[in-house]
Amino acid sequence: MSMPLKRTPPNSPMPSTADERDSHEKAKSLNLQQSTQRQNYDSAPDLPSLANIAERKERKHDGSTDEAISITSVLKEMFSTFSKDQDKRFNELQQTIGGIKEQNDALTNSVDLMSQKYDEFITRIAQLEAERKEDKKLIHILEEKIEYLEKKNRTSGIEIRNIPKATGETKQDLCKLVQKLGNTLKIDIKYSDVKDIYRINTKDGTNPIVAELTTVLLKENIIKEVKSFNKNKNKGEKLNTTHFNSHQPMKPVFVSETLTSKTQRLFHLAREFQKNYRYAFCWTSHGTIYLRKEEKAPAIKIASDIDLQDLRKGE
Known part of the structure; x- marks a missing residue:
């Protein structure tokens, strides 16, 4: 590695006399002038380049400033546009929130x-x-x-079922049927004993006869004698249509007391229960329904559907 050149002359020894000092100062001054000239000579050719560089640097600096100003303007404009857009969206959002609040x-x-x-x-x-x-x-x-x-x-009424209806039948014809019933049972029944008599229209077409009698005693006597007449007789010998008209086909005739619509429905349910659970007897007395399991068993009063339901649970 080469050592750098030193342009300054080496220090000479200090002169001891005045003349020597003057001579030394002159030599030093001359060397200084030469050194200055050489520096000026060496640096002179580079002066124009330095000026050009300064000019170019100054031009670049001026261009960069304009460009920075332009970018700043663009950024300001973009920021302004963005701010306006954000303000618009914020206003729309506020309006939407206001509408939602009103709806809420x-x-x-x-x-x-x-x-x-x-x-x-x-x-x-x-x-x-x-x-x-x-x-x-x-x-x-x-x-x-x-x-x-x-x-x-209806305490004094009786109901006669299964007697066919004749063409042009009148109340007098019905009264005659009641009288025939009395003759069969050996009971004297007059026209004056019948307060009213009529047929009931039914869905099955049987149209039972309802006779309202003048006394409850007569009704109870008829019911009693019907039971006595049918007792201990064969099926063909019990009360039937031939006892009223010998020319009619034989069908069993049933006589019972007159029942209300509610009691009739309950009586129907009680007879169905009698068949299904093999009860020996099912009858009515003074408008009340009774069931009996066996001949010597106690009578069971049926006042409503609930009584039949309780009997089913016990079977």
Whole structure:
């Protein structure tokens, strides 16, 4: 590695006399002038280049400033556009939120109203349910009273079933049939003993005869004698249509007391129960239905469907 050149002359020894000092100063001054000239000579050719470089650097600096200003303007414009867009979106969002809030308030008010109406409905339904129970009790009481009055009105009536209806049949013809029944049972029945007589229209076309008699004693006597007449007789010898008209085909004739519609329905259910569970007897007395399991068994009173249901559970 080469050592750098030193352009400054080496220090000469200090002169000892005045003349020597003057000579030394002159030599030093001359060397300084030469050194300055050489520096100027060496640096002179580079001066134009340095000027050009300074000019170019200055031009670049001016261009960069314009470009920076332009970028700044673009950024400002972009930021301004972005800010306006954000403001617009923010306003739209505020309007949307406001609309949602209004809808929410309206929905809340509607829910509150519906809740209030629901509470009113619940209260009203509870009141109606309580009233319905009271009305049901009252209806049951009224039905029982009507049933009692109907039974009272029919205490003296009898019902004759399975006698065919004749063409052009009149009440006088029906009264004659009742008289024939009395003759068969050996009971004297007059026209004056029949208060009213008529047929009931039924779905099966049997059209039973209902005779309202003047006294309950006469009705009970007829029912008693029918049971005695049929007792211990064969099927063909029991009361039938030939006892009323010898020209008619033989069919069994049944005589019972007149029942209300409710009791008739219950009596039908009781007879079905008798067949299904093999009870020996099923009959009515004074408008009340009875069942008996065996001949010496106690009679069971049937007042409603519930009594039949209880008997089914016990079987």
